[in-house]
Amino acid sequence: MKKILVLGATSTVAVKVMELFSLEETHLFLMGRSKERLENIGKHLKCSPTWHKESILDYQVVENVLIFEKHHDFIHEVIKKMGGLDLVFVAYGHLGEQKNSEKSGSEFLKEIQVNFLSIASYLHTVANYFESQKNGQICVITSVAGDRARKSNYTYGVAKGALSLYLQGLRNRLFTSNVSVTDIKLGFVDTPMTEKLTQRLLMASPKYAAMKIVSAISQKKEIAYVPFYWRYIMLVIKGIPERIFKKLNM
Numbered sequence: 001m002k003k004i005l006v007l008g009a010t011s012t013v014a015v016k017v018m019e020l021f022s023l024e025e026t027h028l029f030l031m032g033r034s035k036e037r038l039e040n041i042g043k044h045l046k047c048s049p050t051w052h053k054e055s056i057l058d059y060q061v062v063e064n065v066l067i068f069e070k071h072h073d074f075i076h077e078v079i080k081k082m083g084g085l086d087l088v089f090v091a092y093g094h095l096g097e098q099k100n101s102e103k104s105g106s107e108f109l110k111e112i113q114v115n116f117l118s119i120a121s122y123l124h125t126v127a128n129y130f131e132s133q134k135n136g137q138i139c140v141i142t143s144v145a146g147d148r149a150r151k152s153n154y155t156y157g158v159a160k161g162a163l164s165l166y167l168q169g170l171r172n173r174l175f176t177s178n179v180s181v182t183d184i185k186l187g188f189v190d191t192p193m194t195e196k197l198t199q200r201l202l203m204a205s206p207k208y209a210a211m212k213i214v215s216a217i218s219q220k221k222e223i224a225y226v227p228f229y230w231r232y233i234m235l236v237i238k239g240i241p242e243r244i245f246k247k248l249n250m
């Protein structure tokens, strides 16, 4: 039975991913900030036609992912409860108002800490465990926003870009230990995170995104742009010379 820990299990995309994970006999361990939401998602998964009858579901509430000193023990408690760990899927993230993070230093730091440091801190313990086991899979949702920083959301973009670089380092380190590291560079997906966006062009559905994410995990891909066309859009955006890019209103 595959043992999977989902950090940020209340994410809309994560729920769709878990529906696909549970097609096979799976031990799912859900982590999120709200007991009520985790319980509802647990009920939803167990009632879903995709739920394999032998699958197991556990959850634990972590109200604040910024209490870094608890991360090591949390990961080891999960490993103990499940009797091992095969895959960690990280879905949580926060898209704050860019202007707030410019006005307030603490907002800026919180955005970087939630979207980058807290995830790197959890994965620090996970990586050491997988390295010692000589087996494991890590999959993290980052963002195309991390490919080039722009004025309308560079705080979020910087955190996601740093996370992608961290994953690159882990991938290189853990390759010889049979541990795969998959970076999902997500484009626009129709979830509560994007509900304020007036621009709906290129908006993918959570179900489509989940299918592509699960496929990338099963193929042990290094980096997957989801949907795929973001690879080409970002190639163009990354190719714009900085002297021109700095004048653009993006």
Ligand SMILES: NC(=O)c1ccc[n+]([C@@H]2O[C@H](COP(=O)([O-])OP(=O)(O)OC[C@H]3O[C@@H](n4cnc5c(N)ncnc54)[C@H](OP(=O)(O)O)[C@@H]3O)[C@@H](O)[C@H]2O)c1
Residues within 6 Å of the ligand: 008, 009, 010, 011, 012, 013, 014, 032, 033, 034, 037, 065, 091, 092, 093, 094, 095, 114, 141, 142, 143, 144, 186, 187, 188, 189, 190, 191, 192, 193, 194
């Ligand atoms: N939707 C997009 O267009 C898009 C594009 C690129 C990347 N992404 C990334 O995709 C991932 C999944 O997001 P989604 O689209 O599924 O959005 P979502 O449904 O709004 O889910 C966001 C998730 O992040 C958690 N979260 C938010 N702030 C948090 C905090 N301060 N501490 C801990 N957890 C926090 C939420 O937990 P609660 O339920 O407790 O609020 C929820 O589990 C995120 O990493 C996001 O950055 C999304």
